[in-house]
Amino acid sequence: MKLYDLSLSGNCYKVRLFAALSEIPLTLEPVDLQGGAHKRPPFIDLNPWGEVPVLQDGAVLLRDSQAILVYLARRYGGENWLPTDPADMAEVMQWLSTAANEIQNGPSVARLIAKFGFALDKAVALQRAERIMGLMERHLAGREWLALGRPTIADCAVFPYLALAPEGGLALDAYPNICAWISRVRGLPNFIPMPGL
Ligand SMILES: N[C@@H](CCC(=O)N[C@@H](CS)C(=O)NCC(=O)O)C(=O)O
Incomplete structure (x- = not known):
């Protein structure tokens, strides 16, 4: 493959x-x-x-x-990472959509501007990033994983650009629940990093 x-x-x-x-x-x-x-x-x-x-x-x-x-x-991946139960599958899919929309247009665009010099609107990207990071911080209060109470592809889809947010000028210090979740993802068996993490 x-x-x-x-x-x-x-x-x-x-x-x-x-x-x-x-x-x-x-x-x-x-x-x-x-x-x-x-x-x-x-x-x-x-x-x-x-x-x-x-x-x-x-x-x-x-x-x-x-x-x-x-x-x-x-x-x-069997039923572990994306189950076929309709409600469970949809709960994971919500986060794939968030990854492709709010995360892409927020922290990911902020990183494109800061790290790669893309001529995009920095103020808008930072505003969008802060909105989704605030929503995620509240979602992760009292939760270990984004969906279904266990690691799923929701975590894989959202993790990269949140963990890379500091490269876009977005400090994570104000988001303790996001930081704790990042640590949990990093602690998964067979975790691999990428440059910048
Ligand atoms: N929705 C796509 C976005 C893919 C994407 O934006 N890829 C970037 C690299 S991170 C790319 O290839 N950009 C080249 C270009 O747009 O010219 C995905 O989630 O895979």
Whole structure:
């Protein structure tokens, strides 16, 4: 199974992290984003969006980190990481949506601006980040994990850009429940870090 990957990408790291935690072997295929390889063939033929990550598992070809987590969890993870009970599945999916929306547009964009110099609106990104971090801080009060009271792909999807928030100029000190959850994720068996963590 091949993951088209970028080591500094939190979206790619979601997939690397989940594969490590659930002991799914992955072959990493680095994509040279700086050199523009993601916008031309052969990569653009795999993903017309021109974005990593992309997963290739035999005949299955997928873009989007959330979709890849769903595929891997259902294909290889049994009921543990993404159960099939409708309410339980939806509880996890809420967080995948949060990862792709509020987290991406908040802490992830703040990091793109601060670390990579993207010309995006910093004030808006910081405001969005503080809103979602406040919501998450309250959600994690009295909870160990984001969903179902146990580690799921919800934690894998949200973890990277929250743990990397300081790279976007967002201090985590004011968020003790988020910090405790980050420590719990880091303590999971087979946890792997990424650059910046
Ligand atoms: N929704 C996608 C977003 C993927 C994404 O934004 N990837 C970035 C790297 S983190 C990328 O490839 N950017 C290149 C570009 O947009 O030109 C996901 O969750 O995988």
